[in-house]
Every structure is written in structure tokens, then in C-alpha cells.
Amino acid sequence: MSIDFTVFKGSSTGEIVESKGHRDLKPTEAVVKISHCSLCGTDELFLGADMGLGHEGVGTITEIGSAVSEISDFKVGDRVGLGWFHKFCRTCDSCVKGRQDRCENMTMYSTADFDQGCLASQVAWDVSTLFHIPEEIASKDAGPLMCAGASVWGPLYSTGLRAGDRVGIIGVGGLGHLAIQFASKLGMVPVVFSRTEAKKQAALDFGAAEFHLTDDSADFSKIKKLQTLLITTSANPDLKKFLPILSMGVTVFPLTMSPSEISISPMTLILGNIQIIGSGIASPSSVRAMLAFAARQNIRSQIEEFPMTKDGIVEAVQKLRDGKMRYRGVMVAQS
Structure with missing residues (x-):
């Protein structure tokens, strides 16, 4: 054959x-x-x-x-x-x-x-x-x-997050707009960060609970702390800007194949008990669960x-x- x-x-x-x-x-x-x-x-x-x-x-x-x-x-x-x-x-x-x-x-x-x-x-x-x-x-x-959905689903589904947890999502693009939908439908609180004000309404329509700009004038001082942070942008952000709003023990997931480096000191990781975990496509059993959930909850790209x-x-x-x-x-x- x-x-x-x-x-x-x-x-x-x-x-x-x-x-x-x-x-x-x-x-x-x-x-x-x-x-x-x-x-x-x-x-x-x-x-x-x-x-x-x-x-x-x-x-x-x-x-x-x-x-x-x-x-x-x-x-x-x-x-x-x-x-x-x-x-x-x-x-x-x-x-x-x-x-x-x-x-x-x-x-x-x-x-x-x-x-x-x-x-x-x-x-x-x-x-x-x-x-x-x-x-x-x-x-x-x-x-x-099969890729974007499976990439953002894994950290939300398989890492112990619960309904009510605040999930930071950097970027409203091919991965980010699906991450917002999944997090919202799972009962989490999607807190979205973008450098583009024009994407605010789209993010809210996808299910974002909050939208924050990341330009030089951004003020994060009133943002409640996050339990996890998903990086869905093609280039990695400056994590130093986000450190004040990360809970102790937070997990940061870079989800795109970016060649740029993430800069953060070992001392910062230790004092904040921060984990940075590279995460790609979820396991087959998790992907099957994702497809069933997307079908049931009408989650679409x-x-x-x-x-x-x-x-x-x-x-x-x-x-x-x-x-x-x-x-x-x-x-x-x-x-």
C-alpha cells in the first residue's frame, strides 16, 4: 500500500x-x-x-x-x-x-x-x-x-490549578485567545496583558476578567497577585515587570518556541519560590480531554x-x- x-x-x-x-x-x-x-x-x-x-x-x-x-x-x-x-x-x-x-x-x-x-x-x-x-x-x-489549544490547555488542566485561581495570560494572539477561553470556562480568572489597547474588547469578549496594558506607562500596583502566568507571545516579556504581582510559588509557563532568552536571577527564583516550566503539546489523554471540553463548551479559535x-x-x-x-x-x- x-x-x-x-x-x-x-x-x-x-x-x-x-x-x-x-x-x-x-x-x-x-x-x-x-x-x-x-x-x-x-x-x-x-x-x-x-x-x-x-x-x-x-x-x-x-x-x-x-x-x-x-x-x-x-x-x-x-x-x-x-x-x-x-x-x-x-x-x-x-x-x-x-x-x-x-x-x-x-x-x-x-x-x-x-x-x-x-x-x-x-x-x-x-x-x-x-x-x-x-x-x-x-x-x-x-x-x-491540535497545537495552540493543546499547548495552552496543558498548564491549565494538568498542574493543579482550580476554579477561582487568577491566571495571567500575556498576549492576545493565536495561543492567547484560546487560553483566555479555556481559563474562563474552567472557572478561573483570566487576567490578560497586552501591549495593544486595540485588543482589549476582543480579550473581554473571549472571557478575560481583567485587561492590562504592558507599555512603559503601565501601572501594576493595584493588580491582585497571580497563581500562574502563561507567556503566549512570540517574544518573551521582561519578567521583572511582573514579579510584584506573582504569588509565592507561582509557576511561569513559556508556551511559544521563542529563541529569545528569559532573564531572571536565581535569587529571585529562590526568594519567590518561582518555577519556570517549558511546556509544549499536552499528553494524548489530556488532548482528548481538551477536545471534549472544547466541544462541550463551544470553545473555538x-x-x-x-x-x-x-x-x-x-x-x-x-x-x-x-x-x-x-x-x-x-x-x-x-x-
């Missing part, structure tokens, strides 16, 4: 390239015909690499490998989501403990399978990293949940649609770079 497919790749010049690929289907893989793929800021980091782009895909299974029915419930016709992770080994300590996101032998976007990406006509994907999409969620809305063509992707990338995307660009396959 084999497939031929079209895939959009980066290149040494940074230009989007339309390429052709071929794969033989492995026993634990399924062929997924891609219908939608949303654009993540992280994709920008790989525009200069000869690799398939896109890691927020949604599509329909058209074929399954010989062992798929023995190890999963996926079948032809299922609508599925796929993302950053390509395959888990299922046997290492992390996998056995249900933390496949820490799999010691995983393959994933940017480090393996450079011939494939979700910006493609179809893919051959290991079923260990596929997710059923609830009927209540349209395919165009599901893509952003605000999206802009583009054709899944070279020109459409170029347009979307430029709009993202210009900071004008509101708030997730979704590429739609052209039949």
Missing part, C-alpha cells in the same frame, strides 16, 4: 515550494486526506528548511495499515486531527506512564519525516498520534486546537481562511508576520 501526495515545503531561500512525495504505508500508519491545516507561528521558524510545513492538520482516514485495527479503534472514514508529534514508541517509561509527550523515542515535526507536513494533500501518519475530532467541532475549527495553495500560504504567512492575523490562519484544501 502506498500513496503519492503534494506537500508544501520551506526552502533555503525562505520561499514556499510545492513538492511531490511518495510513501509506503507502514503497519501502524493511516493515510489521512488533509482538508484543513492552520498556520502556527512556529512554522515560520522552518521556512528556511527543506521540510514539509504544517502541524495543525485535520482530515479523513482513507486507508489503514495492517496492524491499525489491532492497536487502535481508528478506521477508514474517521475524521481525525494530527499535529506536532508523528509517532510514539508505546514502550518507553514515559509512554507506559501515559506521558507520551515525553516519549524517549518519539518522532516529531522539525526533527524527522521532513518529506511530510500537514500542509499537504495527504499524509501517512502513525495512529499513536492521531485524535478523533468530536462531531460538534467543524474541521476548520479543529486545526488550531477565531480564524481566517486561505486556500491551501502556494499563493494562499504565502499570503497567510505574510499576514502572520505583519501581526494582522485574527487570530489563526486556516488553509483549506482545494478540491
Whole structure:
């Protein structure tokens, strides 16, 4: 069993390239015909690499490998989501403990399978990293949940936060606008920080309890302290500005793949009992819980649609770079 497919790749010049690929289907893989793929800021980091782009895909299974029915419930016709992770080994300590996101032998976007990406006509994907999409969620809305949604959900769902806790969210963008919705629907108090006054109403509409500007004139003196802080901006903020409003024992989660450094002294960490934890895509069990919660609570990304063509992707990338995307660009396959 084999497939031929079209895939959009980066290149040494940074230009989007339309390429052709071929794969033989492995026993634990399924062929997924891609219908939608949303654009993540992280994709920008790989525009200069000869690799398939896109890691927020949604599509329909058209074929399954010989062992798929023995190890999963996926079948032809299922609508599925796929993302950053390509395959888990299922046997290492992390996998056995249900933390496949820490799999010691995983393959994933940017480090393996450079011939494939979700910006493609179809893919051959290991079923260990596929997710059923609830009927209540349209395919165009599901893509952003596979990375942006799964990234902000993990710290809110799996770290002991409770209803009523004050959650600081820096940034109202592709990740931030979903973090606000999840935190609000989980009963937490989303306290939003942005350098853009124009995003205030949007943040409040998404469920923010408070909105604060972070420009040089910002006064944080009257802000009640936060139990956690999510950094969802593409560049890391100056944490010194936020220290006075962080509770003892606060956890700070940088959630974007930013190459910039976070500057804070060990003394500050010790005296404030502050933890800074790098957090990416949540574990599969957590992602399943996220999808069910998003379906039940009607949590959706605000999206802009583009054709899944070279020109459409170029347009979307430029709009993202210009900071004008509101708030997730979704590429739609052209039949």
C-alpha cells in the first residue's frame, strides 16, 4: 500500500515550494486526506528548511495499515486531527506512564519525516498520534486546537490549578485567545496583558476578567497577585515587570518556541519560590480531554481562511508576520 501526495515545503531561500512525495504505508500508519491545516507561528521558524510545513492538520482516514485495527479503534472514514508529534514508541517509561509527550523515542515535526507536513494533500501518519475530532467541532475549527489549544490547555488542566485561581495570560494572539477561553470556562480568572489597547474588547469578549496594558506607562500596583502566568507571545516579556504581582510559588509557563532568552536571577527564583516550566503539546489523554471540553463548551479559535495553495500560504504567512492575523490562519484544501 502506498500513496503519492503534494506537500508544501520551506526552502533555503525562505520561499514556499510545492513538492511531490511518495510513501509506503507502514503497519501502524493511516493515510489521512488533509482538508484543513492552520498556520502556527512556529512554522515560520522552518521556512528556511527543506521540510514539509504544517502541524495543525485535520482530515479523513482513507486507508489503514495492517496492524491499525489491532492497536487502535481508528478506521477508514474517521475524521481525525494530527499535529506536532508523528509517532510514539508505546514502550518507553514515559509512554507506559501515559506521558507520551515525553516519549524517549518519539518522532516529531522539525526533527524527522521532513518529506511530510500537514500542509499537504495527504499524509501517512502513525495512529499513536492521531485524535478523533468530536462531531460538534467543524474541521476548520479543529486545526488550531491540535497545537495552540493543546499547548495552552496543558498548564491549565494538568498542574493543579482550580476554579477561582487568577491566571495571567500575556498576549492576545493565536495561543492567547484560546487560553483566555479555556481559563474562563474552567472557572478561573483570566487576567490578560497586552501591549495593544486595540485588543482589549476582543480579550473581554473571549472571557478575560481583567485587561492590562504592558507599555512603559503601565501601572501594576493595584493588580491582585497571580497563581500562574502563561507567556503566549512570540517574544518573551521582561519578567521583572511582573514579579510584584506573582504569588509565592507561582509557576511561569513559556508556551511559544521563542529563541529569545528569559532573564531572571536565581535569587529571585529562590526568594519567590518561582518555577519556570517549558511546556509544549499536552499528553494524548489530556488532548482528548481538551477536545471534549472544547466541544462541550463551544470553545473555538477565531480564524481566517486561505486556500491551501502556494499563493494562499504565502499570503497567510505574510499576514502572520505583519501581526494582522485574527487570530489563526486556516488553509483549506482545494478540491
